[in-house]
Structures are given as structure tokens and as C-alpha cells.
Amino acid sequence: MPFTLPALPYEKNALEPHIDAATMEIHHGKHHKAYVDNANKALEGTKFADMDPITVIKSLADLPDDKRGPVRNNAGGHVNHSMFWQIMAAPGNGGGGEPTGPLAAAINASFGSFAAFKEKFQDAGAKRFGSGWAWLCVMPGGKVEICSTPNQDNPLMGKAIAGCDGTPILGLDVWEHAYYLKYQNKRPDYMAAWWNVVNWAKVSENFSNAGGK
Numbered sequence: 001m002p003f004t005l006p007a008l009p010y011e012k013n014a015l016e017p018h019i020d021a022a023t024m025e026i027h028h029g030k031h032h033k034a035y036v037d038n039a040n041k042a043l044e045g046t047k048f049a050d051m052d053p054i055t056v057i058k059s060l061a062d063l064p065d066d067k068r069g070p071v072r073n074n075a076g077g078h079v080n081h082s083m084f085w086q087i088m089a090a091p092g093n094g095g096g097g098e099p100t101g102p103l104a105a106a107i108n109a110s111f112g113s114f115a116a117f118k119e120k121f122q123d124a125g126a127k128r129f130g131s132g133w134a135w136l137c138v139m140p141g142g143k144v145e146i147c148s149t150p151n152q153d154n155p156l157m158g159k160a161i162a163g164c165d166g167t168p169i170l171g172l173d174v175w176e177h178a179y180y181l182k183y184q185n186k187r188p189d190y191m192a193a194w195w196n197v198v199n200w201a202k203v204s205e206n207f208s209n210a211g212g213k
């Protein structure tokens with residue numbers, strides 16, 4: 001079955017004022033849709049066409065040489081954005097605040113405090129030259145680590161391809177298409193505002209599904 005564009009779990013204006021409706025409209029309806037369409041085009045006629053997108057991005061080494069690049073970018077884009085919509089929610093209505101429970105404890109154990117974690121995470125996003133993502137991942141053993149990948153790479157692709165590994169539970173899109181309409185060149189302002197829409201309940205669920213402790 002070809003990949004399909006998942007519906008947003010909220011209205012396009014739900015994340016305002018931090019992420020504007022026009023950005024959401026283009027980001028989801030045009031950019032994410034293009035990743036879905038181009039991934040389907042690249043996978044058509046291969047045995048990977050019937051796999052779920054996460055299995056596909058974990059299997060890049062097995063893809064035919066002429067498919068690997070397009071699938072890395074577009075199936076990667078599909079997986080990354082599918083998670084991105086889910087880990088956000090309307091500010092004050094599921095979005096914002098701080099993690100609680102085991103996830104809060106894991107963040108404190110790895111980074112010392114929530115404030116220190118946020119600073120390190122934003123730093124990973126700020127230092128990503130050009131386009132890419134900042135991630136919080138659960139590592140084997142259950143502890144959490146921060147990393148950053150270029151373009152639409154995902155830690156699930158493995159260290160040899162993406163430059164880091166682990167299971168992502170939180171991802172921040174730092175492509176200009178994610179913020180340029182509202183924030184222009186001010187990526188740090190976008191990243192600082194984004195905390196107001198992070199859905200920590202969903203990230204906690206991801207943490208426990210990924211074996212975090």
C-alpha cells in the first residue's frame with residue numbers, strides 16, 4: 001500500500017501564535033505531501049512499496065542504488081513530519097509546560113534539569129547548518145540523548161547514514177520552510193517559541209514505547 005498523508009491531529013491555526021496557520025497549511029499540505037508522493041514514486045514496483053515507512057528507512061542499505069537517495073530524502077521526510085505533527089498540540093491545551101513522570105526523570109538524569117535540556121536541544125538545532133532536525137532519542141538501555149541530523153535523515157537510519165542513532169521521541173524541524181513566513185531568518189526565536197506547543201504527554205508515550213527508563 002502506498003504511503004498516505006496523515007491528517008493533522010488539530011486545526012491548522014491551533015498552534016498559533018507560535019506556529020501560524022499559513023505555515024501549517026503549506027508545511028503539511030505541500031511539503032509533507034510532496035515527501036509522500038515522491039517516496040511512493042521512488043518505491044513503486046520494488047518490494048519496499050508494501051512496507052511501513054519506518055521499516056523502509058531502517059532498510060536503506062538494502063535498497064537499489066538508484067532508489068536509495070530519493071527514498072532517504074522522501075520516506076525520511078514522511079516519517080519525520082508524521083512524528084512532528086503528533087508531538088505538538090495547542091498551547092495550553094496539550095501543548096507546552098514540562099514533562100512529568102519517568103520522562104522528566106530521564107531528562108534530569110541525562111541533562112541535569114529541564115532548562116539545561118532545552119538549552120542543549122536548541123543549541124543542536126541552532127548549529128545545524130542549512131536544513132535538518134534536532135532530536136531527543138531513547139538509546140539502548142533506556143537513557144535519553146540529543147542529536148541532530150541533516151536534511152530528512154532520521155536516527156532510525158542508523159549512525160552510518162544519519163550520523164547518530166537511537167529511537168527519536170521528540171523532533172524539531174529546523175528547515176526554513178518550518179518557520180520562515182513568521183520568523184524569517186530568526187531560527188532561534190522559532191525554536192524558543194516552539195516549546196509552547198510541545199505535547200509532552202505524546203512524547204512521554206513515545207518514551208515508554210521506545211523502552212525509555
Ligand code: MN3
Nearest residue numbers: 031173175178
Ligand atoms: Mn518540514
